[in-house]
Amino acid sequence: MNLQKRILASIGLASLFIASALHGQDRPVIAQQLDGFKTPTAAVFSPDGRYLFVVNHAQGESGTLRSQSYISKLAVDGEGEVSVNNMRFIKNLTAPIDLDFSPVRFGNIPKGAIFLAVGTPLVQDEAGRAMRDLGRVMVGIVVLDPNTGREIKSIDIGPNSRLNLKDELSLLSPSSICFDDKGNLYIGESGVGGHMFDKKQVGRPGIWRIDAEEVEALLMERSPKKAELIRTTSLPTDMTFRNRENMLYFVTNHTQGRPSGSVFRISSGQYQGISSMQTIVRDLSALTGIQVMPKGRVLLAGNSGELMFPKGRKDTRPLRFRPRHEFSSPGKIALLELKNGSILIAVPEQSSEEAGGRGQRVSIVKLPAE
Numbered sequence: 001m002n003l004q005k006r007i008l009a010s011i012g013l014a015s016l017f018i019a020s021a022l023h024g025q026d027r028p029v030i031a032q033q034l035d036g037f038k039t040p041t042a043a044v045f046s047p048d049g050r051y052l053f054v055v056n057h058a059q060g061e062s063g064t065l066r067s068q069s070y071i072s073k074l075a076v077d078g079e080g081e082v083s084v085n086n087m088r089f090i091k092n093l094t095a096p097i098d099l100d101f102s103p104v105r106f107g108n109i110p111k112g113a114i115f116l117a118v119g120t121p122l123v124q125d126e127a128g129r130a131m132r133d134l135g136r137v138m139v140g141i142v143v144l145d146p147n148t149g150r151e152i153k154s155i156d157i158g159p160n161s162r163l164n165l166k167d168e169l170s171l172l173s174p175s176s177i178c179f180d181d182k183g184n185l186y187i188g189e190s191g192v193g194g195h196m197f198d199k200k201q202v203g204r205p206g207i208w209r210i211d212a213e214e215v216e217a218l219l220m221e222r223s224p225k226k227a228e229l230i231r232t233t234s235l236p237t238d239m240t241f242r243n244r245e246n247m248l249y250f251v252t253n254h255t256q257g258r259p260s261g262s263v264f265r266i267s268s269g270q271y272q273g274i275s276s277m278q279t280i281v282r283d284l285s286a287l288t289g290i291q292v293m294p295k296g297r298v299l300l301a302g303n304s305g306e307l308m309f310p311k312g313r314k315d316t317r318p319l320r321f322r323p324r325h326e327f328s329s330p331g332k333i334a335l336l337e338l339k340n341g342s343i344l345i346a347v348p349e350q351s352s353e354e355a356g357g358r359g360q361r362v363s364i365v366k367l368p369a370e
Contacts, residue, residue, distance in 0.1 A: 040348035042332035063122035104183040121193030183212030188236035261287030281310035341369030
C-alpha cells in the first residue's frame, strides 16, 4: 500500500471512530434511579426547573387508600442532578391524580401555586372496604403552596358538591390536569367508576376546559359560567399544553376489547366537536404519559415499558437505550430542558418488586440537545 492509500485508510478509520463515538453520545442514558416512593404515578417539573414533584398514589386491594398518599419534592441542580428534598412534602392525601402550576395569579392565589387534581370513586376505607357513600369522597382540586406544602384552598366539584361545571355535570374520576399560559384550565375526566357508589353516577369521558376568568369564580366556590366539556370517544389519560403552538396534546385509551391508545391535539378555544381534533397517532398499545420535546416531537410513555416517538399514524419508534432498557409500568412523565440544551425526562415507575417490577422508583433519563 502506497503512502497516499495508507493516509486515506487512516482518515477513514478515524472518521468511523469519531462517528461511532458521536453516535454513542447521542443515545439516551439512565442518569439516576431514585428509590423510596409509593406507587409513583405522575412526575412534574416546577416552572423554574429547580424542583421535581412526584405524586405517590397509595393503593389497597379495594381502591385508593384513604389519607395515605403524598407528594414528594426533589431538588434539581444546574447539571440535572436530582436529589430528594422532602419525600413526604405534602401528606395525608386521598387519590391525588396529577398537578400543574398556575401560570397567572387568581385573586389571592399567587402565580406558581400547585393545582392538584384529586378524587376517584374507588376509595378504600380504614377497614379495607370500598367506600360507597358519595358524602365521604371528595373529587376536585386542592390548591397548595409549592414552597411550604400548605393547603391554600380545596374545591369539591364532584358528584356530592353543590357546584356544577356545566348542565348539572361535575367531575367524577379526573385523570389529569394542566394550564395553558393564559390561565385556562384543563381537567381530563375518565368518567369511570360511577357504579361504585350507592347512588349510581354516569360518567362522561372528555376534557373540561375552564376559562381563566372562571377559574377565579371556581376558587370562590361559584359554578363557572364558561366551562366546556371536550368530548372524547375513549378515556383521556394524560395531556400537556404546548404554548408555542397554542395546542393541547392528549392521550386517550380504549379499554373495551384489546386496550389501545391514541394521541390527539386541538387548538385552544377552537373546539367544534370531535372532528376538530387532529390525530397524531392511533391504535397503539395502552399509553400512560405524553410530553412534547423542545422542537415539537411528541414523546410517549407506554404501558409496555417503553418511551417512544410516533412514526406515521399507526406506528412508533422507541427511544433506544444500550443496553436495552424497559421501564416498570411507567406513569405520567415529566420533561425539562436544561440551560445547556440537554433534556431530562423523569419516569415514575409504578410496579413494585412484589408485582414483578423492579421497585417503585423514579428514573431520570438524560438526552443530548436536539
